[in-house]
Amino acid sequence: MANLDWKEVKRQITESQAWQSIFRHGYEDTPRNRILMVSGNVWLHLHPSKVQKHTVRLRFTWCMGGITFLLFLVTVVTGVYLMFYYRPTAEYAYADMKYLEFDMPFGMLMRNMHRWAAHGMVIAVWLHMFRVFMTGSYKPPREFNWVVGVILLVLTLLLSFTGYLLPWDQLSIWAVTVGSNMARATPLLGHGGPFHEVLGVNPIYDARAFIFGGAEIGPHTLLRFYILHCIFFPLIASIFMAVHFWRIRRDGMSGPL
Amino acid sequence: MMMAGAGGAARSSGAGASPAPAGKRIEVPIKKAGGGVEDKLHTWPFLVRNEFLMALFVIVVLTIWSLTINAPLEEPSNPTRTPNPSKAPWYFLGLQEMLVFFDPWYAGVVLPSFIIVGLMLIPYLDINPKGNGYYTFRERMFEILTFFLGFHVLWVSFIIIGTFFRGPGWNWFWPGQVWDPHMVEALTNVDLPYLFGFRDYTASALFGLSLIVGYFVVGYIVFYLWVRARPANDPWSAFPGGGRELLEKWGPVRFGITGFLLLAMMGVFIKMMLRHALNIKYILVTPWINI
Numbered sequence: 001m002a003n004l005d006w007k008e009v010k011r012q013i014t015e016s017q018a019w020q021s022i023f024r025h026g027y028e029d030t031p032r033n034r035i036l037m038v039s040g041n042v043w044l045h046l047h048p049s050k051v052q053k054h055t056v057r058l059r060f061t062w063c064m065g066g067i068t069f070l071l072f073l074v075t076v077v078t079g080v081y082l083m084f085y086y087r088p089t090a091e092y093a094y095a096d097m098k099y100l101e102f103d104m105p106f107g108m109l110m111r112n113m114h115r116w117a118a119h120g121m122v123i124a125v126w127l128h129m130f131r132v133f134m135t136g137s138y139k140p141p142r143e144f145n146w147v148v149g150v151i152l153l154v155l156t157l158l159l160s161f162t163g164y165l166l167p168w169d170q171l172s173i174w175a176v177t178v179g180s181n182m183a184r185a186t187p188l189l190g191h192g193g194p195f196h197e198v199l200g201v202n203p204i205y206d207a208r209a210f211i212f213g214g215a216e217i218g219p220h221t222l223l224r225f226y227i228l229h230c231i232f233f234p235l236i237a238s239i240f241m242a243v244h245f246w247r248i249r250r251d252g253m254s255g256p257l
Numbered sequence: 258m259m260m261a262g263a264g265g266a267a268r269s270s271g272a273g274a275s276p277a278p279a280g281k282r283i284e285v286p287i288k289k290a291g292g293g294v295e296d297k298l299h300t301w302p303f304l305v306r307n308e309f310l311m312a313l314f315v316i317v318v319l320t321i322w323s324l325t326i327n328a329p330l331e332e333p334s335n336p337t338r339t340p341n342p343s344k345a346p347w348y349f350l351g352l353q354e355m356l357v358f359f360d361p362w363y364a365g366v367v368l369p370s371f372i373i374v375g376l377m378l379i380p381y382l383d384i385n386p387k388g389n390g391y392y393t394f395r396e397r398m399f400e401i402l403t404f405f406l407g408f409h410v411l412w413v414s415f416i417i418i419g420t421f422f423r424g425p426g427w428n429w430f431w432p433g434q435v436w437d438p439h440m441v442e443a444l445t446n447v448d449l450p451y452l453f454g455f456r457d458y459t460a461s462a463l464f465g466l467s468l469i470v471g472y473f474v475v476g477y478i479v480f481y482l483w484v485r486a487r488p489a490n491d492p493w494s495a496f497p498g499g500g501r502e503l504l505e506k507w508g509p510v511r512f513g514i515t516g517f518l519l520l521a522m523m524g525v526f527i528k529m530m531l532r533h534a535l536n537i538k539y540i541l542v543t544p545w546i547n548i
Binding site: 037047053109133175217253254255 | 296297298299300301302303304305307308311312315316319320322323324326327328329330331332333334335336338339340343344345346347348349352353360361362364365366367369373376377379380381383385386387388389390391392393397400401404408545546
């Protein structure tokens with residue numbers, strides 16, 4: 001063992017078929033490897049292999065788009081953990097919250113991180129929009145990516161809003177009641193809105209009932225919001241995120257030319 | 258873009274079997290074909306490093322925050338016990354605050370739709386070619402001030418008011434002031450036509466309607482004249498030819514939509530002032546809708 005040639009061992013490993021099938025290039029700091037590091041990696045491939053100098057500066061981007069995405073990933077990871085212990089029924093939902101907080105390992109921490117990351121995501125997405133506005137980055141050729149960004153902003157709010165109901169406590173049902181009551185006032189489509197008699201909508205068959213799954217907030221609403229929160233909106237948001245990132249990749253970051 | 262300097266080096270070091278000597282950091286900026294130094298950096302390590310450090314920082318802050326502050330959980334839901342006040346999630350409190358000034362169909366449905374559609378239209382309405390990709394106020398004064406009114410003054414400050422200054426009955430409470438659920442605020446709201454002496458329903462509806470139509474007509478005219486009067490090289494018009502060149506390039510559709518969104522947004526502000534200063538409830542009163 002004393003005479004073991006570590007360099008030879010390393011060479012044998014790094015030149016083995018298995019190693020080279022996973023790592024396609026060396027780690028030496030060469031321009032080629034720097035480029036391969038990005039272009040040969042599916043995650044880093046979101047970036048171009050070279051970027052303009054100013055786009056690396058914190059005071060240009062504020063990092064807010066990236067932070068929004070990071071916080072989204074945090075909510076995905078913590079959200080999956082919470083899903084193992086939470087049942088979206090009126091009988092169990094609140095009890096499961098207590099169970100999560102007091103009995104589950106790291107349950108409280110996961111719930112806290114999920115909630116604060118969600119709030120942080122709303123703030124980060126607003127600051128991102130503000131920054132993009134201030135640098136005029138929505139101007140040609142990036143107009144449509146701004147539109148996609150507005151859709152993502154709305155989806156962020158909807159994700160947060162649907163999650164608000166799930167604890168099934170006083171705070172959540174009344175906040176969601178206040179928010180969803182607006183749908184009752186939709187012109188034509190809400191039974192409390194102007195011109196509601198034209199289409200003959202009523203409390204059990206109008207825009208708010210479509211959101212609630214019934215005339216009032218209840219178990220049906222909980223299930224509906226749970227599915228929207230855990231499956232529907234994350235899927236839709238992921239699709240729009242893919243478009244959003246892809247377009248930044250194609251058009252490059254904006255900058256003075 | 259072809260990189261003659263570093264690009265060539267990359268090719269020579271990568272093509273051969275022998276890699277470049279390890280541990281030698283290459284900080285050279287990539288050179289352009291013309292020989293000048295180009296303003297580009299390798300994403301790895303320069304951008305990825307920043308992203309990694311920022312991600313680390315955010316995760317650490319979030320973890321400490323989550324270890325110290327618990328997410329709220331109140332008593333079990335009870336549909337028969339309505340809390341006073343019932344507040345929407347904080348990010349919608351700007352819209353809930355809007356209910357002080359407008360009926361739900363406008364504050365909760367029409368206005369949010371205007372906000373979303375208006376935001377989406379920004380890149381198509383703003384034809385100012387300057388200020389693309391850098392910070393500037395002087396070259397984009399009109400755009401930035403409009404955004405400031407909509408985002409900071411109306412959206413963010415309404416959220417702050419709704420979160421910290423509204424208590425039972427949606428009455429105004431200063432932070433630290435005890436929330437008295439029995440507080441009675443003497444408040445006599447009147448409709449604007451009533452204030453002007455109209456007592457007849459039809460006449461007051463016509464008066465209110467003409468006020469709103471008049472607001473938009475006058476608003477459009479003032480906006481148009483103001484834009485047209487911008488002299489050459491005026492920073493407000495953003496075009497060397499001044500307001501006339503802007504109007505020509507803008508076209509009637511863009512001008513019309515911009516004017517409408519702008520006047521609707523200022524309308525919120527005006528209605529807020531009328532409500533707070535003169536206790537005006539509605540401007541237009543009809544059997545179907547009130548504004």
